[in-house]
Amino acid sequence: QETPKRGGVFTVHLGSEQRILNPALRASTGVYLITSKIMEALVDLDAKGNPAPVLATSWDAAPDGKTITFKLRQGVTWHDGKPFTSADVQYTALEMWKKHLNYGTQLQQYLEAVDTPDAHTAVFRYSRPMPLDLLLRALCDLGYIAPRHIFEGTNILENPANTAPIGTGPFKFVQYERGQFIIAERNPNYWRKEFPYLDRIVWRVITDKSAVAAALETGQIQLSSYNGLSLSDLDRLKGDERFEVSTRGIEANAFNNTLEFNTRRKELADVRVRRAIAHAIDVEFFIENFLYGQAKPATGPIPSSSPAFYPAGKPPYPFDKKKAEALLDEAGYKRGAGGTRFTLKIVPIMNGEDVPLLATFIQQSLGDVGIKVEIVQLDIAGALTTVYRDWNFDLATGWHQYRGDPAVSTTVWYRSGSPKGSPWTNQWGWQSDKVDQLIDQAASEIDPVKRKALYADWVTAVNEEIPVWMITERKFFAATSRQIQNHHNVPRWDSSDWHDTWIASS
Amino acid sequence: MSAILTIDSLTVALPPGADRPRALENVSLELHPNEILCVVGESGSGKSMTAGAILGLLPDGVQAIAGKILLEGQDLLTLDDAQMQQIRGARIGMIFQEPMTALNPLRTIGDQIGEMFETHTTLRSSEIRARVLDLLRDVHIPDPEAARRAYPHELSGGQRQRAMIAMALALEPRVLIADEPTTALDVTTQAQILKLIRELQQRKGTAVLFITHDFGVVAEIADRVAVMQKGLLVEEGPAIDVLNDPQHPYTRALIAAVPPLVPPPPQMTGSEIILRIEHVSKTYRKGGLLARHRRVTHAVKDANLVLPRGGTLGIVGESGSGKSTLARCMVRLLDPDQGSIRLGDTDLASLSRKEMRAATRRIQMVYQDPFASLNPRRKAGELVAQGPIIHGETRERALARAKELFALVGLDPDSTERYPHEFSGGQRQRIGLARALALGPEVLVADEPVSALDVSVQAQVLRLLADLRKRLGLSMVFITHDLRVAAQICDRIAVMKDGEVVEEGLTAEVFTAPRHPYTKALLASVPGRDWTPPVSPDAVLALADTREFAPQLL
Amino acid sequence: METVARLAKSPAAIVGLLLLFLVVAMALTAPLVFPRDPLGLAGRPLQWPFVNSRFWLGTDTTGRDIAAQIFHGARISLLIGIVATLLAITIGIVLGALAGYYGGLVDDVLMRITEAFQTLPNFLLLLVLVAVFGSDIKTVTIAIGLVSWPASARLTRAEFLTLRSREFVQASRTLGMRDVQIIFREILPNALPPVIVYASVIMATAILLESALAFLNLSDPNVPSWGNLIGTGRSVLRTQWYVSAIPGIVILLTVLAVSLVGQGLNDALNPRLKRR
Amino acid sequence: MRVLLLALRRLAASLPTLFVVLAGLFLLLQLAPGDTVDALVAQMGGGDPVMMEELRRYYGLDVSVAVQLGRYIWRLLQLDLGFSAIYGKPVSAVILERLPATLLLMMSALSFAFAGGMALGVLAARKVNRWPDTLISTLGLIFYATPSFWFGLMGIVIFAVNLGWLPAGSFEEIGAGYTGFRRALDIAWHLFLPTLTLALIFLATYLRIMRASMLEVLNLEFVRTARAKGLSPGRVVRRHVLRNALLPMVTLIGLQAGTMLGGSIVVESVFALPGLGRLAYESVVQRDLNTLLGIVFVSALLVIAVNFIVDLLYARLDPRIVT
Numbered sequence A: 001q002e003t004p005k006r007g008g009v010f011t012v013h014l015g016s017e018q019r020i021l022n023p024a025l026r027a028s029t030g031v032y033l034i035t036s037k038i039m040e041a042l043v044d045l046d047a048k049g050n051p052a053p054v055l056a057t058s059w060d061a062a063p064d065g066k067t068i069t070f071k072l073r074q075g076v077t078w079h080d081g082k083p084f085t086s087a088d089v090q091y092t093a094l095e096m097w098k099k100h101l102n103y104g105t106q107l108q109q110y111l112e113a114v115d116t117p118d119a120h121t122a123v124f125r126y127s128r129p130m131p132l133d134l135l136l137r138a139l140c141d142l143g144y145i146a147p148r149h150i151f152e153g154t155n156i157l158e159n160p161a162n163t164a165p166i167g168t169g170p171f172k173f174v175q176y177e178r179g180q181f182i183i184a185e186r187n188p189n190y191w192r193k194e195f196p197y198l199d200r201i202v203w204r205v206i207t208d209k210s211a212v213a214a215a216l217e218t219g220q221i222q223l224s225s226y227n228g229l230s231l232s233d234l235d236r237l238k239g240d241e242r243f244e245v246s247t248r249g250i251e252a253n254a255f256n257n258t259l260e261f262n263t264r265r266k267e268l269a270d271v272r273v274r275r276a277i278a279h280a281i282d283v284e285f286f287i288e289n290f291l292y293g294q295a296k297p298a299t300g301p302i303p304s305s306s307p308a309f310y311p312a313g314k315p316p317y318p319f320d321k322k323k324a325e326a327l328l329d330e331a332g333y334k335r336g337a338g339g340t341r342f343t344l345k346i347v348p349i350m351n352g353e354d355v356p357l358l359a360t361f362i363q364q365s366l367g368d369v370g371i372k373v374e375i376v377q378l379d380i381a382g383a384l385t386t387v388y389r390d391w392n393f394d395l396a397t398g399w400h401q402y403r404g405d406p407a408v409s410t411t412v413w414y415r416s417g418s419p420k421g422s423p424w425t426n427q428w429g430w431q432s433d434k435v436d437q438l439i440d441q442a443a444s445e446i447d448p449v450k451r452k453a454l455y456a457d458w459v460t461a462v463n464e465e466i467p468v469w470m471i472t473e474r475k476f477f478a479a480t481s482r483q484i485q486n487h488h489n490v491p492r493w494d495s496s497d498w499h500d501t502w503i504a505s506s
Numbered sequence B: 001m002s003a004i005l006t007i008d009s010l011t012v013a014l015p016p017g018a019d020r021p022r023a024l025e026n027v028s029l030e031l032h033p034n035e036i037l038c039v040v041g042e043s044g045s046g047k048s049m050t051a052g053a054i055l056g057l058l059p060d061g062v063q064a065i066a067g068k069i070l071l072e073g074q075d076l077l078t079l080d081d082a083q084m085q086q087i088r089g090a091r092i093g094m095i096f097q098e099p100m101t102a103l104n105p106l107r108t109i110g111d112q113i114g115e116m117f118e119t120h121t122t123l124r125s126s127e128i129r130a131r132v133l134d135l136l137r138d139v140h141i142p143d144p145e146a147a148r149r150a151y152p153h154e155l156s157g158g159q160r161q162r163a164m165i166a167m168a169l170a171l172e173p174r175v176l177i178a179d180e181p182t183t184a185l186d187v188t189t190q191a192q193i194l195k196l197i198r199e200l201q202q203r204k205g206t207a208v209l210f211i212t213h214d215f216g217v218v219a220e221i222a223d224r225v226a227v228m229q230k231g232l233l234v235e236e237g238p239a240i241d242v243l244n245d246p247q248h249p250y251t252r253a254l255i256a257a258v259p260p261l262v263p264p265p266p267q268m269t270g271s272e273i274i275l276r277i278e279h280v281s282k283t284y285r286k287g288g289l290l291a292r293h294r295r296v297t298h299a300v301k302d303a304n305l306v307l308p309r310g311g312t313l314g315i316v317g318e319s320g321s322g323k324s325t326l327a328r329c330m331v332r333l334l335d336p337d338q339g340s341i342r343l344g345d346t347d348l349a350s351l352s353r354k355e356m357r358a359a360t361r362r363i364q365m366v367y368q369d370p371f372a373s374l375n376p377r378r379k380a381g382e383l384v385a386q387g388p389i390i391h392g393e394t395r396e397r398a399l400a401r402a403k404e405l406f407a408l409v410g411l412d413p414d415s416t417e418r419y420p421h422e423f424s425g426g427q428r429q430r431i432g433l434a435r436a437l438a439l440g441p442e443v444l445v446a447d448e449p450v451s452a453l454d455v456s457v458q459a460q461v462l463r464l465l466a467d468l469r470k471r472l473g474l475s476m477v478f479i480t481h482d483l484r485v486a487a488q489i490c491d492r493i494a495v496m497k498d499g500e501v502v503e504e505g506l507t508a509e510v511f512t513a514p515r516h517p518y519t520k521a522l523l524a525s526v527p528g529r530d531w532t533p534p535v536s537p538d539a540v541l542a543l544a545d546t547r548e549f550a551p552q553l554l
Numbered sequence C: 001m002e003t004v005a006r007l008a009k010s011p012a013a014i015v016g017l018l019l020l021f022l023v024v025a026m027a028l029t030a031p032l033v034f035p036r037d038p039l040g041l042a043g044r045p046l047q048w049p050f051v052n053s054r055f056w057l058g059t060d061t062t063g064r065d066i067a068a069q070i071f072h073g074a075r076i077s078l079l080i081g082i083v084a085t086l087l088a089i090t091i092g093i094v095l096g097a098l099a100g101y102y103g104g105l106v107d108d109v110l111m112r113i114t115e116a117f118q119t120l121p122n123f124l125l126l127l128v129l130v131a132v133f134g135s136d137i138k139t140v141t142i143a144i145g146l147v148s149w150p151a152s153a154r155l156t157r158a159e160f161l162t163l164r165s166r167e168f169v170q171a172s173r174t175l176g177m178r179d180v181q182i183i184f185r186e187i188l189p190n191a192l193p194p195v196i197v198y199a200s201v202i203m204a205t206a207i208l209l210e211s212a213l214a215f216l217n218l219s220d221p222n223v224p225s226w227g228n229l230i231g232t233g234r235s236v237l238r239t240q241w242y243v244s245a246i247p248g249i250v251i252l253l254t255v256l257a258v259s260l261v262g263q264g265l266n267d268a269l270n271p272r273l274k275r276r
Numbered sequence D: 001m002r003v004l005l006l007a008l009r010r011l012a013a014s015l016p017t018l019f020v021v022l023a024g025l026f027l028l029l030q031l032a033p034g035d036t037v038d039a040l041v042a043q044m045g046g047g048d049p050v051m052m053e054e055l056r057r058y059y060g061l062d063v064s065v066a067v068q069l070g071r072y073i074w075r076l077l078q079l080d081l082g083f084s085a086i087y088g089k090p091v092s093a094v095i096l097e098r099l100p101a102t103l104l105l106m107m108s109a110l111s112f113a114f115a116g117g118m119a120l121g122v123l124a125a126r127k128v129n130r131w132p133d134t135l136i137s138t139l140g141l142i143f144y145a146t147p148s149f150w151f152g153l154m155g156i157v158i159f160a161v162n163l164g165w166l167p168a169g170s171f172e173e174i175g176a177g178y179t180g181f182r183r184a185l186d187i188a189w190h191l192f193l194p195t196l197t198l199a200l201i202f203l204a205t206y207l208r209i210m211r212a213s214m215l216e217v218l219n220l221e222f223v224r225t226a227r228a229k230g231l232s233p234g235r236v237v238r239r240h241v242l243r244n245a246l247l248p249m250v251t252l253i254g255l256q257a258g259t260m261l262g263g264s265i266v267v268e269s270v271f272a273l274p275g276l277g278r279l280a281y282e283s284v285v286q287r288d289l290n291t292l293l294g295i296v297f298v299s300a301l302l303v304i305a306v307n308f309i310v311d312l313l314y315a316r317l318d319p320r321i322v323t
Ligand SMILES: Nc1ncnc2c1ncn2[C@@H]1O[C@H](COP(=O)(O)OP(=O)(O)OP(=O)(O)O)[C@@H](O)[C@H]1O
Pocket: B014, B015, B018, B019, B020, B023, B041, B042, B043, B044, B045, B046, B047, B048, B049, B050, B059, B060, B061, B062, B213
């Protein structure tokens, strides 16, 4: 390995316009890709996937799991020169995470107070036990700290610092040209002395996927992550020497293709029909031919890339057309005139290129077993409302993103009682006391081993019932120019701070 | 005196599919310096083609295929385009009929006249400007300096035609061709333009080829006359001879069709008044909400007229004097602003739309344009039957009645199945008449019913009207701008000017002893007023032979 | 009849009719030539044309037969074109006729509405309509019709403005005809030819509008429309460009056919050109 | 001064129309499934209902439609276009950022279409029914029939991907930091293909109209007068026909201003240009009502302005028109 070289501009693809650049208010990869270089979280994951100190240097949980104490890093200053203290942590946690941050409000639901005995200690007090591993894993994404002195006393949501962020990170925000680019430059006063290596990072907004590959190939950008390239381009660029196309360093962001069943519909209320549908779809074929092999059949809602929770297993419903037909017959839905048993409406929730492909594939596959499927094309706002608020769907298909711990955003897909209108939660009219119990227990179980066991039970239970079918297990791909060094060396590298990234001269 | 322009056995071919194979057949003519040669003939006789052939400006597909056109000995038909360009404008000037459309609307008068010099001379622009002013002065345009900078739409029709003449004469060409230069103008303006052409021609010794269809104009201006019929030159000679002692039957027929200016002795009409118009006014308002942008035209101002039962009331006046507006008020195509229109004892002006629809059968209208007044998508018979059907007649009865009416107006009853475009102009006007008569109206309002027709056809239609009037006891309001026509057909005359009725009385009285100065001026402007066309009944019959009309009506 | 005869004389119109005939033939024979569901999985995705004899135009990103989609797509495009055009023209004619015939306040109000529609970029309105009412094929077709009428309304109005002062219309009134009769029986047949010619423009535009919608992923995915195919091909544009190219060419030819026929009609109906 | 007055008057006359458009659109969009918060949550990848309700309150979506409309109109009367939900900035600022690209694209496409259409139309009319006419008319028809986005895509495949002559998209080289002439050149290079794509269909229309208009004017009386004056054919066309034939073309510009804006939606999304069209598309998809209405407002103003300029131009060309 060469010795790192200082300087250079790193240009990164940004797939969509961001409304807000404050990760303490908005948890999304789009925001992390940019602002994680500017603002920092309390903790991050190290190369092995274990929580590593960033703004917090150490942590400690009380035996009852209700009090968690963070020691904070000293000598850190905000980009405007003010010192970083525990007051910032207190303010951000109570005013932002608990009140505004998506998933954060859920996670910090039982956070009662954050005590600040001194400037570099923050004590989180919960009304219910909070598993430390859950909190740490979640805080990588949901633990970004914002400067209290900028936000306090203002309307948080309208604060200009939301689009011109001020942080403690290795890069300072420079400019955001809507629809075009964002620029950040090296922070000379970064607390990791001598870091970062890069002079500048430029994020270029390219919303059209087919334009991304061209930009990459002509050197206009050097990185496109989170499947910013189309599947076909990813496949093609795999053979290109100039780039590394892989899932390395994005493992922490696994996702699934999903199929949601509205069990208010009488046919779908019958678990045999749901199973039959699952059996009717040739997942291997889909992966091979539509996804360029960039996936594997899922074994349940917890992906294999999450060893802390993953219960080994096989895909529960292998492709078996005969069995599907038999199940449907058994459920009493015989083929009628024209070979059709019944008709279902599927709503694709378009947050990925492959969603319409899968909708079409489902349409094709279910047609083969006598279920006619109509695709209801809606834009994403329309689709979310139709599925999650109006419940006006039979099937829906989209993505589920796993966020490091099932409790963060996965179990809500199964737990009953989510308020109507809340997207990506159980709105399928399906309920099981057993599953609800397992979810609640696991969420406040502080012993990691017991937690894992509880989740294994839970996976078995939901695989049995499939109110939602996690069809594939996928990882995001990134294409990175080989000029870039030290890239994807941690599990959520694209959302990390890039302090050690550098560019080799070509 | 040797001819300056000689046309020798000229034959012009029309493209296949035209109404006849040759536009001109073996035409020979001579034009001498310092004379005005009038070419007369009915529409389509080939007058314009003659002019076009001389200038080499025939329409696409039309071609001179035989003969010669010699300009001072040089055969124009053998010249190429570039050579012709040298001749056009410089040695042959040209004036067209429509002063509205013959000038480029987007360029100033001075610019367009100056272009003559730019094209054919090397004068500097200041000199050109001076020359243009001189020319405009020559044609007696008021305020030549302003006219030079004016756009065509800012001038009146007569002024525009003066500008055209100035342009045509700019380079003092030896030959001037004028293709119906006064047809689109009012009589008074026409008289002035004719005088102007005469004056300039005499001053400059120009040879003028003057195309017209109006024998009055011929009588007014011509030295010599050439008569054309369907592409053939049928008669040629000095004006006095041809006008007063025509030789060719066609010429005789044409001249016989020209109505004399002297009214016939008055007919007896009853004293009962069928239509009484009192204090009728109509104002057109146009334009935006802001007062400045509003355009107000007082088209009819306080008109008072009476029509005796069985009589014909003529309304004459220049273009824009409000004749049509008044006529439309009578049939309630327009709602008069005030006043009453009493038909018998009903006041039409106060009827509701629905009542008026019922009342339409008592008063009907005949229109000017034989092309526009018939719906091109309906069969002739249907057009005539429509009115009765609307008023409750059964379809069969109405169609049968239409056939009778066709016979009445001198059309073949079997032609009810044909479409309007399959009829000639005169025939169409008869269809329009039949349509109006189908409802059995008490009053017929005819708005310039013969203005669009050739003299010979015009004569027939007028005769038909007179005949019908006698047979059916019709009362009629007859609008015309042609005093000759008015003299022949009307019992009473009303003269309109700027929306006002300035004089009204028995035709004979108005014509012999006009009281209002405007009436006097109007009468003085009638072209060829001193010439009384020789009438010979056999000539009229001869003309009838050339037409396809039923002769029993003549 | 005369019109048809004249139409047959123009070479452009003949080419247009021929192309149109081909498209119609594709539409009619689609179920015979490709009896299977054109949206069904036919084989391995992204096979190049002329490689596999079963799919002589290849397969798209979801393994559907492109040729089958082209054939079945002809039905969709024609359907959208015809229905949207009829809708647009009907609205246009009624509003234009009323505005042109009555003038005054009616005209003012109707023209304000027309203007409102014209100030709004029609494609933007189409997007909104589809976002609001969803994108199944019926909605899309109606939406296209709804955004396409203003021009035909203006055209009809202009025709009515000139025709209503024609003497034959005045004659109808002096015969005692009612307004409705005058508008629809007397004036409309005479005002129709330019509107009919314009219909070809609307139809061409309608086909293009649908394809643009589909390209933005906003058309009905349950029908094999050509625009949808171009849209799917977009993600593989750099490698399997044929997926987008083939339907594009077909759209081009269809629209060309419609325009050629329209132009031929124009020449045939235009009296000024009759003599040539 | 007079022009300004005229412009103001014209604006005042169009206000009712504008008002109807905005209110109509506002109400129409209320019927759309989902609101901007749904779109926002979709972008974030999820969120909980408490936060969503809070955001709805924040965006003023928690009150009745009538109140929302009332508020919107009240703000509009104060010339305030409101706050953009997607961009978290005043709508006016967002639009102002995007306007230049669209204006540039529209203007270059318009000039190209107009100039090209005029030149080709004149050529075709002068060689009417001969081979140049046939060729030009055929090309025009083909241009007209080409779906613009498809032409753009194919242009990218050929010129950007295969030949590498032109950039595949975007407005300028980002981060290159060009200034002055170099930057103008860079933008021009980037806008070449988009301009062509957008202009194609208009070029075809202009060409057709120009040809027809030329033929029409060539048949008018005053052209015969000009020829009778001895002018050469070229001069007749230049001095008498052209200006008259241009009148319908100028009218067409006004009529098509709206259509062109619509077309730029597609073109901007093909070439990833940061313009109003794409912003409009995004704001529809993101249910960003304020931004969308703002765009409609601005584009309506643009259309009105173009029409006003067209009228002025018309009045200059045609002395018969009095403004
Ligand atoms: N462009 C043309 N193409 C074919 N035939 C034409 C054309 N113009 C005129 N004709 C025909 O040529 C013949 C002579 O027409 P011309 O215009 O010379 O008549 P005219 O005597 O001037 O009649 P008018 O008094 O109506 O002007 C007519 O039969 C007419 O139908």
